[in-house]
Amino acid sequence: MDDMKQVVLAYVKNEYLEDEDEEINFDTPLISGGIVDSFSMVSLKRFLENKYKISIPDDKATPEAFDSVNRIVAVVREFVK
Amino acid sequence: MSHFGAYEDRAKNFSWDISEKELGYEPGDPINIGWYCSDRLCQMGKADRTALIWEGMTGESRKYTYNDVRLTTNTIGAFLRGLGIQAGDRVCLFMDRIPELYLGFVGVLKIGAIAQPLFSAFGEESLFVRLEDAQTRAIITTRKHVGKVRRILEQMPFLEHIIIVDHDGKRELKEREVAFSLDTATPVEKLEIHPTKAESPSVLHYTSGTTGQPKGVQHVHYSLISQYLTAKWVLDLKDDDIYWCTADPGWVTGTSYGIIAPFALGVTQCVQDIGFSADNWYRFIEKHRVTVWYSAPTAIRSLMKAGDEVVKKYDMSSLRHLASVGEPLNAEAVHWSLRVFNMPFHDTYWQTETGSIMITNFPGMKVKPGSMGRAFPGITSTVLDMKTYEPINERGRIGLIAVQPGWPAMMRTYWNNPETYKKKFVNGWYLTGDRSSIDSEGYFWFAGRDDDIINTAGHLVSPFEVESALLEHQAVAESAVVAKPDEVNMEVVKAFVTLKPGFEPTADLELEIMNFIRKKLSPLAMPQEIEYMPSLPKTRSGKIMRRMLRAKEWGEEIGDTSTLDNE
Numbered sequence: 001m002d003d004m005k006q007v008v009l010a011y012v013k014n015e016y017l018e019d020e021d022e023e024i025n026f027d028t029p030l031i032s033g034g035i036v037d038s039f040s041m042v043s044l045k046r047f048l049e050n051k052y053k054i055s056i057p058d059d060k061a062t063p064e065a066f067d068s069v070n071r072i073v074a075v076v077r078e079f080v081k
Numbered sequence: 082m083s084h085f086g087a088y089e090d091r092a093k094n095f096s097w098d099i100s101e102k103e104l105g106y107e108p109g110d111p112i113n114i115g116w117y118c119s120d121r122l123c124q125m126g127k128a129d130r131t132a133l134i135w136e137g138m139t140g141e142s143r144k145y146t147y148n149d150v151r152l153t154t155n156t157i158g159a160f161l162r163g164l165g166i167q168a169g170d171r172v173c174l175f176m177d178r179i180p181e182l183y184l185g186f187v188g189v190l191k192i193g194a195i196a197q198p199l200f201s202a203f204g205e206e207s208l209f210v211r212l213e214d215a216q217t218r219a220i221i222t223t224r225k226h227v228g229k230v231r232r233i234l235e236q237m238p239f240l241e242h243i244i245i246v247d248h249d250g251k252r253e254l255k256e257r258e259v260a261f262s263l264d265t266a267t268p269v270e271k272l273e274i275h276p277t278k279a280e281s282p283s284v285l286h287y288t289s290g291t292t293g294q295p296k297g298v299q300h301v302h303y304s305l306i307s308q309y310l311t312a313k314w315v316l317d318l319k320d321d322d323i324y325w326c327t328a329d330p331g332w333v334t335g336t337s338y339g340i341i342a343p344f345a346l347g348v349t350q351c352v353q354d355i356g357f358s359a360d361n362w363y364r365f366i367e368k369h370r371v372t373v374w375y376s377a378p379t380a381i382r383s384l385m386k387a388g389d390e391v392v393k394k395y396d397m398s399s400l401r402h403l404a405s406v407g408e409p410l411n412a413e414a415v416h417w418s419l420r421v422f423n424m425p426f427h428d429t430y431w432q433t434e435t436g437s438i439m440i441t442n443f444p445g446m447k448v449k450p451g452s453m454g455r456a457f458p459g460i461t462s463t464v465l466d467m468k469t470y471e472p473i474n475e476r477g478r479i480g481l482i483a484v485q486p487g488w489p490a491m492m493r494t495y496w497n498n499p500e501t502y503k504k505k506f507v508n509g510w511y512l513t514g515d516r517s518s519i520d521s522e523g524y525f526w527f528a529g530r531d532d533d534i535i536n537t538a539g540h541l542v543s544p545f546e547v548e549s550a551l552l553e554h555q556a557v558a559e560s561a562v563v564a565k566p567d568e569v570n571m572e573v574v575k576a577f578v579t580l581k582p583g584f585e586p587t588a589d590l591e592l593e594i595m596n597f598i599r600k601k602l603s604p605l606a607m608p609q610e611i612e613y614m615p616s617l618p619k620t621r622s623g624k625i626m627r628r629m630l631r632a633k634e635w636g637e638e639i640g641d642t643s644t645l646d647n648e
Contacts, residue, residue, distance in 0.1 A: 015596060019225035021251060034138045034177065034356045037202060038383075039538075039604035043595045050588045063358050 004052075004076065009069045011047055016040060026070045031063040041066055048072065054079040083402075083444035085314045088455065095458035097489055100310035104345070111276035112302045114283055115158070115191030118344035119151040120274070131349045134369060135180050138355050143180055147347065150184065153263055155272035157181075157188030160261055164242050166219055168193030168275050171285060173212060173220040174330070175230070177201050178354035181246040181263060182330055185221050186340050190283055190302075193275025197285040197297075200331030200540075201226055206550060206601040209233045210294050211287045212240060214497055221261075223247045231255060279303035285496055286333050288433040289543035291532040297496030298433045304337070304490035305345060307437040311457060312342030315429060316373055317402045317444045324350045325366065326375040332540065333433040334406050337490070338375055359387035363395035370399040377407040379538035381414045381426060382569045392421050402444055404429055407539020408571045409527035412451035428453050430525070432513060433541075434505070436490025439513075440482075440525050453517065453525040461485035463510075464519055467531070470507045479518045479528045483510035533627055535564040537572050540605050544574075544627065547598060547606050551576060554597050556584040559617050563631040565610065576608035577630055579616055586613035 005026055013024065016036050030036045036044055045061045048054070056079060065075050085091060105121075106112055122130070128148035136142045145153065166172060172189045174196060176182040182198070189196040197215055199208060208229055212220070219242035220230060230243055234256065241257060248260035277283070283302045287295040312318050316338065324343050328334035343350040351369045355361050357380065366374065384392070403418060403426045410428035418426045427442035430453040440462055442454035456462040463472045464480030473480040486506065495502045505512055516528040535542040544562035551560035558581045565575035578594070580586060591611045599607035618626040632639045 018228065020228065021224065029138075029356075032138075032356045032358045032361055034354065036356075037604050038357060039607060039609075040599060042609050043592060043599060043607065046588075046592045046595065050592055063356070064360075067358070 004073050005069055007051070008048070008072055008076075012036065012044070012069065015043070015047075024069075027068050029067050030069070030072075031067045033067075036066070038063060044072075048076055052076055052080050083317045084319065085317065085443045085445060088443060088446055088458075091314070092458040097306050097310070097459060100306045100489075104305070104309060106306070108279070111274075112279055112305065113191060113193070113274050113277045114302050114305050114341055114345070115154060115187045115189075116274045117305055118187045118341060119147065119154050119191075122147040122344070122347045123151050125347065127347045130347060132344060132347075133180065133183060134349065134351045135178075136351075136353050136355065136365065137179065145180065145184075150187065150344065152268045152270070153180075153184045154188040154191055155269040156263065156266050157185050157261075158191040158272050159269040160244075160266065161189065161194065161219065162192055164219065164244075164259070166192065166194050166242075168277070169282065170194045170219070171197045171215040171217040173197040173199055173215075173217045175199050175201055175203075175208070175220055175222040175226055176246070177223070177225070178329060178352055179223070179246075180352075181221065181223075183340055183352065184263070185246075186330060186336065187344065190277075191272060191274050193277050193281065195282045195285050195299075196336075197287075198330050198332075198336060199287070200329060200603065202605070203229075203331075203603045204599065204601045205229045205233045207295075207546075207603055207606070209236060211297070212237060214287075214294065215285055215297055218242065219244060221246060224249070227258070277302045280493070282493070284336060286336070286433050288333075289534060289541045289546060290501070291534055291543065292545050293501070295543065295546070296498055296501060298333075298492045299494050299496050300436050300490065301493050304436045305341060306489035307459075308337045308342045308490055309345050311438040311441075312338055312346055315427070315438050315441050315443060315457070316342070316375055316404055318343065318346050318348050318373060320347065322348045322372045323370055323399070324348050324373045324375070325353075325369070325371045326350065327353075327362075327377065327380060328375070328406070333436070334375075334377075334539075337437060338406075357383060359384050359391045360394075363392055363397065366397060366400065367395040372399055373402045373404075374400060375404045375406065376426075377539045378405055378410045378414060379408065379570050381405060381410070381418070385414065385417050386569065389421060397422055400424070403427065404442075406431070406438075408536050409453065410451075415448060415450035425450070430454070430527070434492045434511075435484065435488075435513075436492060437488070439484055449520075449524055451526065452520075453527055455523045455525070460488055462525075464517055464525075465508075465510060465512075467516075470510070473519075476521045477518050479516050481531055482513040482515045482517050482525065483507075484513065485509065486511050533563070533631070535562075535572050535574055537564075537567075537574060537605055538570040542574055542606050546602065547574060547576065547608070550598055550601050550606075551578060551594065553601070554594050556580050556590055557594065559625070561617050561625045561627050561630050562608065563627055563634055565634045567609075573609040574606060575634060576611045577614050577617060578611060579614055
């Protein structure tokens, strides 16, 4: 679980964080905080699906459900066998 | 009672003089949008009126009166002049929706420089082609986005100044960078406003073309005349309104109706620099008692998707007028807003090139859900036969939407590209590139684009630009990009690619290519889906048949394939 959190956090930092000084944690708002926009969310979802060999239905990949690393991990855990 | 009244009364004897008189403008006088958005309001006794209420991502907020707008824009203008920026120079604004974007835009105009706003999510390639084309002399940006400028700096000897508005001193400024802060700068009480005239260039907005690089749509200060009146009559903005335009000033709605018109009308406008969520948006309306809300179909459909229960948690009773722009507003969205807000969203139709609203649903007019509405008084609009370019008199037949040139906010040229500009006019009509029909009551009904441009969430994306960028990825041999239908965004980008030898069509490679485009161009341009193909359909002369791929996505007839190379 903690490993998954770290992996997702690292991916978000590497891929989406523009400001190199900005610090984010597991609860930082990603969508409502403007770090990941709704278009980029598609690539984040694709990363999770590839990485964890799962398929996340669109109705589970909402801006609210993807709004922090903690929330994302909770969604992923639903689908990881 | 709306400002607009009855359509026929307004259309009869219409003249743009109405707007000129209200603004106190006489032909031949200087006209400077920056002055109209700040100093004039103070001279009219509105100095203490709240002009801008802003909320940021981390909960911070700021408020500016019209006197604050006057002073801050003076200060920005003076700072730019101090750097040597002169009238006619291009100054890019490359920021999220922070107050400095709005105030910087006005400050640039006050000194007669040309404001070039660019969407802050643009990647470095998108940024570079636009700055290079405009030979931009200065860019105003933030720590968050300056990295993209730094990465392409060596290719931009013309860019003399990089102004960072939130420099905190933690890191050293680099080559050509200078810090500027509204918090610490000494307010400039008096600034000599540059005496721009009606035809002086004001704003340069870049828009996507079907082929070739993005085009710089150049507007002039006289655009104010139609931006002011359309905002007054269509958005029905009144003195005591609290107005929220959700558009980003990186695009034309965000400047014409997100800066120029509301400030020139002296209303209070709210800005939220927070990512989308239904709760956030409704909370914002409730908190600020927003009365007039100008949004976009994608956002409206996202709110619909969030469900009716969310909206019930908030007090929406302050709202009195709703309007929409960017893509055709589907009938379901109008029915939904009637049910949820007890009033319809009024669709408005216009483009970066038109600068102001062309065809629209007016307050008080019968709204036909799914229709674009009727032409604004003073706008002569029709549909043209797609072969002869003659007006179609037959009701209900689809043709090209065309407008007779001559309204104040019409673009004056494409920057560095007069040939393409000329091609936008045929038989004395400006061709919008959109298709529609007109019914017996003069209502326009959108039928689609006349080219391959992709309209995703109200933003135009050029397939050519994405295809070119795809070819820069090491694995991609060939590419074709088309629009794919999407429930929320209307269309999204889909790419078809063939791979170079040695690359396998894996899911990881697909993600890698998606991210490559996202960073290079923008999240909007990122293909939401990539389909690997053994080969792309081509004509015998070797041209990729994009329309076949598009037809496949839309479940349409493929049409004539006689030129297809079957080899």
